[in-house]
Amino acid sequence: MKTLHTFALLLLLAVSPSMVWAEEGKPPAEDLSRLIATALDKNPELKSSQARWQMFANRVKQASALEDPMFMFKLQNLMAKEPFAFDKDPQTSKVIGISQQLPFWGKRAIKQEVAQYEAESYKWAIEERKLELARMVKETYYQIYAVDKFLQIIDKNLQILTDFITIAESKYSVGQGVQQDIYKAGLEKSKMLDMQITLKQQRRSLEANLNYLLYRPDTTPIGRIPDFDLPKPSLTAERLKEAAFAKRPQVKSLISLANKGDASRRLAQKEYYPDFNLSFEYMFREAVNTEMIKDPGDNMFTVGVTFNLPLQRERRQAMVAEATSETNMSLEELNGLKNSITYSIHDILAQLERRQKLVELYKGGIIPQAEQSLESAIISYRVNKVDFLTLLDGRVNLFNYERELYDSQAEYMMKLAQLEALVGGELPGPAGQTPALTAVK
Incomplete structure (x- = not known):
């Protein structure tokens, strides 16, 4: 035996x-x-x-x-006593216009x-x-590999210590060994079991971390690392x-x-350098024929450019x-x-x-x-x-x-x-x- x-x-x-x-x-x-x-x-x-x-x-x-162009419509120089009368005064008109902001060239x-x-x-x-x-996935992957290998080593050592205990008990039974050897082997086996518990917890934590990186349920099992x-x-x-x-x-x-x-x-x-604003306005006028003023009401337009002064x-x-x-x-x-x-x-x-x-x-x-x-x-x-x-x-x-x-x-x-x-x-x-x-x- x-x-x-x-x-x-x-x-x-x-x-x-x-x-x-x-x-x-x-x-x-x-x-x-x-x-x-x-x-x-x-x-x-x-x-x-x-x-x-x-x-x-x-x-x-x-x-x-x-920038979007700006459209303008206005009623210009209306008379206060007759605001909707456009044929009483030659200055009264309807005006439409459009303007475009242009930044400096470049x-x-x-x-x-x-x-x-x-x-x-x-x-x-x-x-x-x-x-x-990718680096974090690889690092976690190889950390799991190391933990798995450590667990395999512990399993092997637990069997070795079991055999040590058997040998020590056999020697003690025939008077060639001391009981203290059996206790020492048992203590070493308990230490291995303590390490096994810690490593299993570490593997669960590493599995959770890898699943976090992969954005999948944290209970998803991680298989063997070859x-x-x-x-x-x-x-x-x-x-x-x-x-x-x-x-x-x-x-x-x-x-x-x-x-x-x-x-x-x-x-x-x-x-x-300044930015520019180009504008165009068109004025619609009506003929005025009163005792004091006669005006044929010709339409008019205005073209203009404005720009800022970069003084600041x-x-x-x-x-x-x-x-x-x-x-x-x-x-x-x-x-x-x-x-x-x-x-x-x-x-x-x-x-x-x-x-x-x-x-x-x-x-x-x-x-x-x-x-x-x-x-x-x-x-x-x-x-x-x-x-x-x-x-x-x-x-x-x-x-x-x-x-x-x-x-x-x-x-x-x-x-x-x-x-x-x-x-x-x-x-x-x-x-x-x-x-x-x-x-x-």
């Missing part, structure tokens, strides 16, 4: 830390690309950003349109330009929001920086705002200064963003390299060695060459190393998602045409 327990424990330890659930009853695998597509299609915050862009896009045509085109650049900034804000949303290889960026930091400056929507948004500020400055300078120079100087400050603000924000991108690229690449090396180290060296060490400790414990604490230490070490492995894998993919969002989408390849990702086994 003792030999059977030992053999079962060694067989369990021989299973790779990347073991998967049995095919029968296994939850369906989640497709990351489908989850991202759902989020981009349904997320209400993204739809709100799209509606805001449409709102500003519809202002472009408004900005260049002329103002309409610049106003349209200002509105166009502002609308473009909101359009690029949508693309930036899409990148952020295993993956680690893709490795093949571009240098300098190439990634160039790609980010060329593709990042937030960079383009700030460039649009800087262009808007420049156009606003040119528009403010146009305010030093302080106000116009302030308008130019405001537009200049707007441009400077956008340019400095752009410089700050580029500086942040440069730093973040170097930082993320360093973290990716560290996580990649850790994964290779854990898979190729530490975990196999820890498994062998634990197997040796089990055998030695059975023949009383090591104490029970050595056995527990070996299990704890293997448990921690396996957790670090899956944590490094998940963290690597999350950092890669951050790098893609930083650069502005899929990473360009060495020639700028193929993806700059190569799989690392």
Whole structure:
């Protein structure tokens, strides 16, 4: 019986830390690309950003349109004692007229330009929001992956501790062990159960967060996250920086705002020139034939132009200064963003390299060695060459190393998602045409 327990424990330890659930009853695998597509299609915050862009896009045509012409009708010089008598005095007439406000040459085109650049900034804000949303979906996805792997490790360790208890009880029953070993194994098992409860709560929270991003009921179950290889960026930091400056929507948004500020400055300078109002009036007169006045009542018309006098120079100087400050603000924000991108690229690449090396180290060296060490400790414990604490230490070490492995894998993919969002989408390849990702086994 003792030999059977030992053999079962060694067989369990021989299973790779990347073991998967049995095919029968296994939850369906989640497709990351489908989850991202759902989020981009349904997320209400993204739809709100799209509606805001449409709102500003519809202002472009408004900005260049002329003001509506003004129609005028009036009864002129009516006599107070006979207000509806039009044939008593030659000055009495019926007048219709029309007028049109005309801005100084070039103002309409610049106003349209200002509105166009502002609308473009909101359009690029949508693309930036899409990148952020995709990044958040990916990060949550890989966090769920790590939690699932931790739960699998805990399930495996609970079985190991159960077998430890069985071995300790067997040794105690024949007088070769102490009861304290049984209690220690039971305490370790209780700690594992405590971690299991916490991890299950974390998974429920992560499921709720992912469903929130996808705008679907928070009780929608999240299936199994499949295993993956680690893709490795093949571009240098300098190439990634160039790609980010060329593709990042937030960079383009700030460039649009800087262009808007420049156009606003040119528009403010146009305010030093007057706007015009053209008018035309036509006067209908009736013949007057009285004892004192005889007038044939010929119709008349009036053509006129009026314009404002741009004398308020302080106000116009302030308008130019405001537009200049707007441009400077956008340019400095752009410089700050580029500086942040440069730093973040170097930082993320360093973290990716560290996580990649850790994964290779854990898979190729530490975990196999820890498994062998634990197997040796089990055998030695059975023949009383090591104490029970050595056995527990070996299990704890293997448990921690396996957790670090899956944590490094998940963290690597999350950092890669951050790098893609930083650069502005899929990473360009060495020639700028193929993806700059190569799989690392």
